[in-house]
Amino acid sequence: MNVILCENYDDLSRNAAAMIETYVRANPTCVLGLATGGTPLGTYQKLILGHEQKGTDYSRVSAFNLDEYVGLEASHPQSYHTYMQEHLYRYINVDAIRQYIPNGKAVNMEDECERYESLLDEIGPPDIQLLGIGENGHIGFNEPGSDLDGLTHTVELAESTRQANARYFPSIEDVPKRAITMGIGSILKSKHILLLASGSRKAMAIKRLVSEEVQSTFPASVLHQHPHVTLLVDRLAYQLVEEMKDEEKERLG
Numbered sequence: 001m002n003v004i005l006c007e008n009y010d011d012l013s014r015n016a017a018a019m020i021e022t023y024v025r026a027n028p029t030c031v032l033g034l035a036t037g038g039t040p041l042g043t044y045q046k047l048i049l050g051h052e053q054k055g056t057d058y059s060r061v062s063a064f065n066l067d068e069y070v071g072l073e074a075s076h077p078q079s080y081h082t083y084m085q086e087h088l089y090r091y092i093n094v095d096a097i098r099q100y101i102p103n104g105k106a107v108n109m110e111d112e113c114e115r116y117e118s119l120l121d122e123i124g125p126p127d128i129q130l131l132g133i134g135e136n137g138h139i140g141f142n143e144p145g146s147d148l149d150g151l152t153h154t155v156e157l158a159e160s161t162r163q164a165n166a167r168y169f170p171s172i173e174d175v176p177k178r179a180i181t182m183g184i185g186s187i188l189k190s191k192h193i194l195l196l197a198s199g200s201r202k203a204m205a206i207k208r209l210v211s212e213e214v215q216s217t218f219p220a221s222v223l224h225q226h227p228h229v230t231l232l233v234d235r236l237a238y239q240l241v242e243e244m245k246d247e248e249k250e251r252l253g
């Protein structure tokens with residue numbers, strides 16, 4: 001795992017956007033894997049600036065999202081469909097026909113999981129997959145205990161994940177209890193994974209990621225099995241790793 005230590009969130013977002021833009025410019029028909037949550041918002045803002053100011057063209061890019069809440073219409077204000085429109089797609093020219101997001105309102109969710117995984121196989125896998133990390137180590141909505149080879153599936157959300165995401169909903173009762181997510185196996189098909197982590201809230205997860213073996217109780221640890229992972233992390237999120245390294249140095253004299 002290649003680690004890029006960034007000064008702060010702005011620096012991290014600039015680095016992530018620069019890597020994506022460079023790739024898109026060199027590979028205009030590439031496939032991107034995109035994430036939601038708070039962390040990638042800065043990256044999306046920089047991509048929008050790059051599109052407006054440098055004309056980065058996304059017209060032939062395909063983009064897959066990791067996940068969606070089960071039970072929310074695409075038009076629901078908190079759906080990940082809405083998130084992507086509001087934070088990225090209304091500002092850059094990814095063709096609507098190539099914007100792929102799981103359908104959380106499908107009549108048959110098992111069929112929807114199969115349909116989405118087939119699309120990933122036909123059009124993907126993503127050349128670059130952007131990932132955030134949950135405080136409990138979840139990636140996508142793959143909670144602790146998930147199958148490390150799993151494909152797109154529906155999941156029961158951990159209570160801690162619902163609490164963490166309650167800030168986007170009127171109340172905790174409004175946060176859906178289920179989601180559809182690319183599985184860990186689907187994510188690992190990506191050619192290059194860019195994992196973003198910012199802020200002290202993520203420090204323990206990053207310490208565990210750096211120091212622990214692959215285990216299903218901490219899903220992000222599976223990234224150690226992937227040959228091309230870049231961890232873009234800011235100082236606050238990396239703080240406990242630095243402390244661990246200092247303690248190790250002291251111990252060795």
Ligand SMILES: O=P(O)(O)OC[C@H]1O[C@](O)(CO)[C@@H](O)[C@@H]1O
Nearest residue numbers: 036037038039131132133134161
């Ligand atoms: O970037 P945030 O908001 O801290 O979220 C971390 C992760 O949690 C999720 O929002 C799901 O709870 C993911 O989409 C995201 O990668």
